[in-house]
Amino acid sequence: MSGSAYATDSASGPRQARVKDIATIEGIRDNQLVGYGIVVGLAGTGDSQQTTFPAQTLASTLLRMGVSVPAAAIRVQNLAAVFVAATLPPFARPGTKLDITVSSAGDARSLEGGLLLMTPLYGADGKIYAQAQGPLVVGGYSISVNGNTRQVNHPNTARVPFGAMVERAVPLDLQGKTQFSLLLNDADFRSAEAMAQAINRTLGRPAAHVLDSRRIDLAVANGEEIPELLAEVESIEVPVFPRAKVVVNERTGTVVIGGTVVLQPVSILHGGLAVNVVSEFQVSQPGPFSSTGTTQVVQQTRVDAQDRPVDRIELKQGATVDDLVRSLQRIGATARDVISILQAMKSAGALEAEIEVL
Structure with a gap:
């Protein structure tokens, strides 16, 4: 079928998954960091003079170093204003190195060959948690000669492996805690109950208790080592009951149909007038x-x-997702046709699944 792709999950019933793959521990989480800085050393591909804030940033940087230069007097194209983003993992201590992503904030054509000057990275509370600096690694390029431009990938975004160093740790002390909460990535009462039963069976005591479709409380016994307990709980395999879902992407023509999707008997007539x-x-x-x-x-x-003839699809009792996919391929349905057919089946009650359009 031209212009579209189908993917199906033929698994039926519950699947086994580790607790660490389907749930997180409340409080043990990443933190987002962001900062603003300048990149220097570009080969004339930096921000133009119409972008004023890079020159102002350079003037402020020089002033802190004892050099007083008015921003209006700066005429350089070898620097670019950038935003720097990083993720602070849990339990990161001062001295831990982080990967950072650098993105142009102005009209720079390329960041290739640039050097990021020392940039403080702030958390949501406005405090500095890391400092970033280093040469950029750009996964593309942009060349412009006599009005002709050749570009590969995105040269305005770059990475610096281990380009930031943690200066402040996020307080997170596990000692003394008597209870933790496990949060399911996908809320489901049956999966939550199955996880609690598997944890209690493995630990040999009623340690897990389901509060709702997403949260399971885990009690810590007296004298129990918390890291050892969490490591054992995260490695437990539990049955998961995924929700029936159909995901379609109209832009790329991709259709993903889960194996838990149930089809009811239905006849589909599909035609078009061009x-x-x-x-x-x-x-x-x-x-x-x-x-x-x-x-x-x-x-x-x-x-x-x-006006082309009407295409007909008939799904009988017991029809599977593979039957639907083969029928759609047989009539040559495009990505837009598939979306319309699936939505019509959902409205008619013949498709027992949630449809998510990307």
């Missing part, structure tokens, strides 16, 4: 040796209508 309006311009000239008349451009408009 109307094309074609305009042609013809030149009308007077006859040879004619003394009258002028050359004119005449527009000729033709309307073509094509």
Whole structure:
């Protein structure tokens, strides 16, 4: 089928998964960091003079180093203003190195060959948690000569492996805690209950208790080592009951249908009417040796209508997702056709699944 792709999950019933893959521990989480800085050393591909804030940033940086230069007097194209983003993992201590992503904030053409100057990275509370600096690694390039431009990937975004160093740790002390909460990535009462039963069976005591479809409380016994307990709980395999879902992406033509999707008997009639309006311009000239008349451009408009026969799909009792996919491929349905058919099946009650359009 041209322009679209299908993927199906043929698994039926619950699947086994580790606790660490389907749930997180409340409080043990990443933290987002962001900062603003400048990149220098570019080969004339930096921000233009119309972007004023890079020059102001450079003037402020020079002033802190004892050099007073008015921002209006700065005329350089070898620097670019950038935003720096990083993720602070849990239990990171001062001295831990982080990967950072650098993105242009102005109209720089490329960050290739640049060096990020020392940039403080702030958390949501406005405090500095890390400092970033280092040479950029750009996964693309942009070359412009005489108005011709050749670009590969995105040269305005770069990475610096281990380019930031943690200066402040996020307080997180496990000692003394008597209870933790496990949070399911996908809320489901049956999966939560199955996880609690598996944890209690493995630990040999009623340590886990389900509060709702997403949260399971885990009690710590007296004298129990918390890291050892959490490591054992995260490695437990539990049955998971995923929600029936159909995911479609109209832009790429990708359709993903889960194996838990249930189909009911249904007949689908799908057809289309195509109307094309074609305009042609013809030149009308007077006859040879004619003394009258002028050359004119005449527009000729033709309307073509094509009503193709209706395609029919019949799904009987016990039809599977593979039957639906093969039927859609047989009639040559496009990505837009698939989305329309699935939504119509959902409205008719023949598709027992949640449809998510990306």
